[in-house]
Amino acid sequence: MKQLLYTALLLFGLTTFAQTDADNLKKIYTTSLTNGMSYEWLDHLSNQIGGRLSGSLNAERAVAYTKEELEKLGLDKVWLQPVMVPRWVRGAPEFAYIETSPGVTTNLNICALGGSVATPLGGVKASVVEVMGIEELAALGKDKISGNIVFFNRPMQADLIQTFEAYGGCVDQRYAGAMEAAKYGAVGVIVRSMNLRMDDFPHTGAMSYGDLPNNQRIPSAAISTNDAELLSGMMALNKNTKLFFSQNCTQLADVESYNVIGEVTGSEFPNEIIVVGGHLDSWDLGDGAHDDGAGVVQSMDVLRLLKESGITPKRSIRAVLFMNEENGLRGGKKYAEVAKTKNEKHIFALESDSGGFTPRGFSFDCSDAMMVKIESWIPLFKPYLIHYFEKGGSGADIGPLKDDNIVLAGLRPDSQRYFDYHHAANDTFEAVNKRELELGAASMAALVYLIDKYGTETISSETKLKN
Template sequence: MKKMIGTSLLLFGVIAFGQSKEDSLQFRKISTEILNNGKGYAELKELTKTIGHRLSGSEAYEKSVQWAEQKLRDAGADKVWLQEVTIPVWVRGKESLHIKTSGGTWKNIKMLSLGNSERTGGKDVFGEIIMVKSMEEYDLLPAEKVKDKIVFFNYPFNQENVQTFISYRDAGAYRRTAASLTAKKGGKFAIIRSLSSAFDDVPHTGNMRYDENVSKIPAVTIGSTSADELESLLKAHSVTAKLNSNCGMKGEKLSHSVIGEISGKKDQSVIVVGGHLDSWDVGEGAHDDGAGIVQSIEVLRTFKKLGIQNNHTIRAVCFANEENGTKGGKQYGKTVKEKNEKHLFAIESDAGGYSPRGISLEMNDDHRNQIKSWGHLFLPYGVYNFEGKYSGSDIAPLHEMGVPTAELVPEPQRYFDIHHTAEDTFEKVNRRELLLGATVMTQLIYMIDKNW
């Protein structure tokens, strides 16, 4: 009996070793194909240079829908379709912010209205600036000190975190809530220091929202050096600001997410790989999230090109409206529920097209441990970190329905230098780094397709 167990264990070991070797060879085939022949970098150049930024609701976004449809066909998808999504429309319009110290002249400050912010309505809005360095400091201010003032939330991005996403989430509260907080105490508008890891003068836009029952006053953001300069000025003098902005919500519109799939050979349950097709209305949306889009398309292309027999349906989803509403992700989840489509797994790439370092896993321990047990296969591709427990916002509705979800975790040091800015351009993306991200997602999907 003992001997039999020994033999069985040995046999199991041999099979496991054989499997591992086979998988390791398949991993290498995938990386070789993508690093040599990957189309993602050239496609990202097209998307960023011929279409550019593409806020959902814009004409550029509609062009990107057509573009993605074509690229999914080119990649060899068996089926490509558009999914209707009703999206909120927000437009920026002309805008400017000026400041003046007593007796001085008006000085123009580089700025951006935050996404979803309302306008000054074509008028100049004036007021004295008061600065706070933190939420706590703001909470202590009595309403009469804020009334008719401009509140400058000068909370810096914490440079100490190696994981920059922690600092981003930390400072994110200011971007989301500054306008409502200011309105509640009677302020005229809010200025926030950009959520930026860089020490430059580039303003970073991004989503904000209004609490219910508050006056929808404008919220704008300025770059790090402008914020530092304003802080210095405020230490010496009172400073008046003048804002003129024309942004605002313009109702809703029917638009689309773009979906392509290769059919499962044994089973029609679905594995999703995705990113978001929309971007903010500045820069080119290269890292955020053109990268995730071309990587997702690359996954399909590679399965087809290598002739990998996928058991399950593999579906690339280019979600609409992640930036200012996540309506694409929500609609996708809703449709899955309505159609009762079984989903096996979903992974999102929405943290930049940098070298992969890990895969964050939002799933039960059995699934997590199984994926971790494949860690040695990923190590030669620089992927070592499976400790994260979150996944992306567009696949959150799938996760809520019980689908195991994941996110590609790339190198995070550069992302918040350029995130949501005019600087998020194709030139900031490296071909090999981008393609390695696609490689790792293809490898993971190969393993899940084979083993789940």
């Protein structure tokens, strides 16, 4: 009889908490949709500052702006965390053309890949070897590759619903294509843009030479999907097709930059830290609105939305705006390094780095027991059409925090249009929908609220009753 009474009281308590939680989530969503700040902040980041490549003047302007805006929120602490970052400069605009016979040329849309060396003065012109992946290089061998430009033309797999899976399936040719092609004597590399849409925008992104000596490094550039199809078709018709491209990029010495951090100190467990964040840097072709201006302003607004909704956090909540995710991950690594040095106790970290599209839910890197606990909150999100709660990845910047005591999570917006804009010149403020952005900020704040209230302990109710 006593056990039944305990069970009844427990169920009554859970029902009461659920109603309170539902009311608080409603406040959060209402505040974001009627009095949000994320879109206004993104407007400034995108249109008044622009692309924020690590080490650039715009990146430093973004640091100053976001620090100032966090200070206006009346947080308990706002500070800058120094971090050394690479400084790669694109230089003069790239230029490329196909030559089908002497003097007969067709211009192409290309852009240098981040970290690439420049072409020799006057550019590079050579015959082209088309491959669908790095593994084909060995089969062709040095005899067929040496002195030529390698054209990596493997597209993102269109029938994969999870577009990040499609991206992961071919991004190796962008990241390591030049390093591998150089080993066979190639004089340059052209890579099909990581884009599911057919358009004229080349998409940049990080590439690496590994430990290849400087004198063996070859220039690497991305080509738009339309022009990749054009180049492939023209090569099929004319075996004497040649490609010319010129780029003027350079790698300079590392410079000092900063992670921007704002904190609300917990009222009951100040030493337990919850992180919500995105990366402040972006590529330089557009203004980085989706990647990752959206994640930055959503993370900032999480702190404001909780405060505006009358919620006093039990645990310390930090918005961390990481620097240098795109071409080094220096900010994420530095934050984790400092946290470890200070012996800080991080229990949860949530990252937004998948664009400002309609939120669908979250992915979690956690134990099975914690996943069961999180899934019990699904009914609270159902009115907001948030339905995706799956175990999986989280985010690049919060990854270095991973240990056995922290739960990592990633906001998962609808991803079908994300790679239309990713790392390209059309990743601009106009591509972001205000309502979608604000729904994402509210969803993040709602999850942070629940984690803060209930923690990440997974002791069963039965065990609690026995104790």
